[in-house]
Every structure is written in C-alpha cells, then in structure tokens.
Amino acid sequence: MKKKVLILATNYGSWGEELQAPWDIIKAAGHEVTLATWFGKKPLPLMVSVDPDFFDPIIETYVNPPEVCARIKELTDGTEWASPLKFADADMKDFDAVVLTGGLGAMIDMCNNYHVHKLIKDAIAQDKLVGALCYAVSALVFCRQDDEEKRSVIWGRRITAHPASWDFYGPEWEFTYDLYGADADNCGTDVHTPGFLWPVEHLVREAVGPDGECIARENATREDPEVAFDWPFVTGTSVESSIAYGEKIAEVLETL
Numbered sequence: 696m697k698k699k700v701l702i703l704a705t706n707y708g709s710w711g712e713e714l715q716a717p718w719d720i721i722k723a724a725g726h727e728v729t730l731a732t733w734f735g736k737k738p739l740p741l742m743v744s745v746d747p748d749f750f751d752p753i754i755e756t757y758v759n760p761p762e763v764c765a766r767i768k769e770l771t772d773g774t775e776w777a778s779p780l781k782f783a784d785a786d787m788k789d790f791d792a793v794v795l796t797g798g799l800g801a802m803i804d805m806c807n808n809y810h811v812h813k814l815i816k817d818a819i820a821q822d823k824l825v826g827a828l829c830y831a832v833s834a835l836v837f838c839r840q841d842d843e844e845k846r847s848v849i850w851g852r853r854i855t856a857h858p859a860s861w862d863f864y865g866p867e868w869e870f871t872y873d874l875y876g877a878d879a880d881n882c883g884t885d886v887h888t889p890g891f892l893w894p895v896e897h898l899v900r901e902a903v904g905p906d907g908e909c910i911a912r913e914n915a916t917r918e919d920p921e922v923a924f925d926w927p928f929v930t931g932t933s934v935e936s937s938i939a940y941g942e943k944i945a946e947v948l949e950t951l
Contacts (some may be wrong), residue, residue: 698726698791698948703811703831704738704784707800707883708872711740711767712759713828713938718770720941721794722898726948729790733804735781736881739865739874740767741798744934758934761824771876782810787817791951794944797829797933800872800883802892806833816841819848819927824947826929829857830942833895835928836902847902853925856899858911863890 700721704714722728732738743749745768747761770776787793793814795805805811815838818825827835831855839845863870868890874883896911903909912932915921920936922929922943929947931940 698951699789700726700728700944700948701731701785701787701790701793701814702728703793703795703805703814704730704732704733704779705739705798705800705803705805706732706736706881707803708741708874709738709744709796709798709800710829710934711744711771711875712934713798714738714740715763715767715770716858716937717794717796717826717828717944718854719766720938721945721948724945726945726946729785730776730779731782731785732779733782733808734808734882735779735784737771737776737779737816737876739881739883740771741800742873742875744798745875753863768875780807782814785814786811787814787823790823792824792826792944792948793818794826795828795831795834797831799830799870799891801829801831802833803884805831805838808834812838815848817909823927824928824929824944824951826940826944828931828937829893829933830891831892832856832930833898835930836895836898848905849899849902849907849928850904851906852903852910852928853910853923854899854903854928855921855923855930855936856896856909857933859894859896860913861933864894865890885890904924
C-alpha cells in the first residue's frame, strides 16, 4: 500500500546524495513524497557534494560518483524540489513517516529546530517511522522526551553515527557552505566554521545511554554501508550509506 512520506532537508546545504538517494528510492517504491525545509525554499546541495572530483582527505576516497552528481543537479535545476512545505506547516497526522536527510547545513537549521522535534515526537507518539541520516541524526540526539529526566528520544536505542574520526577537525580547517544553484533569494549562509560544527558520534554515544548502542563504523563504504533499524528509527552513517538508508526505509514502509 502506498504510504505518505515527509522528507526533511536543510536550507543551508544538503549533502546532495543524502537527499537525492532516499528521495528517488522512496518515490520509485511507489510512495508519495512531500518535501519540507525550514524556510519553505528549495533545498540546495553543497557545491562540494556535486563535484565528482572531490577527494575526501580524511577517508581518502572520491565520494561523489559522476552519475550521482548529474542526478542531483537535475533535481536541483528542475521542479521536484522547487516548492517544499515549511517545517512549521507540516503535520504528522498527514504522513506515515518522517525522513530526515543530511548535510552540514542540517546542523544549522534542523538539529535543534523546535518544529523538527515536534514532527519527530508526534511521529513516535503516532507509532510512525522516523529516519535520520548522517548529521541529521543530531536532531534525534537533541529531541528530548517529555519527562523529568529529559533523556533523548533515542535513549536505549541502536543508532548509527558519523564516525568522529571522519570529521573535518584540526588546526587548518575552515569550512564554507557554498551552494549549487544559489541565488539572491536562496543563498544559504556565508558563515565559516572550523570544520564540522560538532562530532555526532560523541553526542550519540551519550544520547543512547548505557543500554543503547552507537554504531560508528569507520570502514563503512558504498559496497558495505551501515544502516540501523530499531523501530521506529532507521538511521544511516553518512553519504556512503545514502542508498542503503533509502532502501531500508522503503523496505520498512512495505511492512506498515
């Protein structure tokens, strides 16, 4: 049966494939996809994420296949992503799942966003699927239960995390958020950060607590990706697991 899936993306720089892969896979599986961003503007990919010549100096590999870059640009230049909802205007009563996509911009406008947290908590309360990929997993970390202890919603769960050893961190790093397709009305941010804003692995290890499990596998690859399923959560490590993340969500949707 066709499901209605709300896909969340950042307005400050998606990692292109982390939006494109789950979008295409869930849609190809026959489900209805609706996009939402903070400002209700088209989510634009980081320039570095649509560069097939980008060589990640930390994991020492090329991370953007040319055909993936071409597809991301096709989606960005087209109309499919042109008119998203605003986070604040989305209501989980209208959807069967909420799927968070990653990118460095997610740390700016998604991970500690009240409206994103409300969608996550409403999905949990309504027994609906919640997905988060790469740095968007931080939104689960910061989304707190409504009790006296205020533990994360992933307390005691099995959750993936972008390995801290993969983070852009060190004395020489200065990271910008240049976007493919930017214009005067949708330009992201000119902020510079000293590498990534925070190490997700460390946050997840604390958020899941002593009875949970943080999976931060340093040897995850496109050929051997890392995705975890612990209902209602589907989580994926990073860009190399984008396809597996989308496929797992589509698989779980078929069981609902």
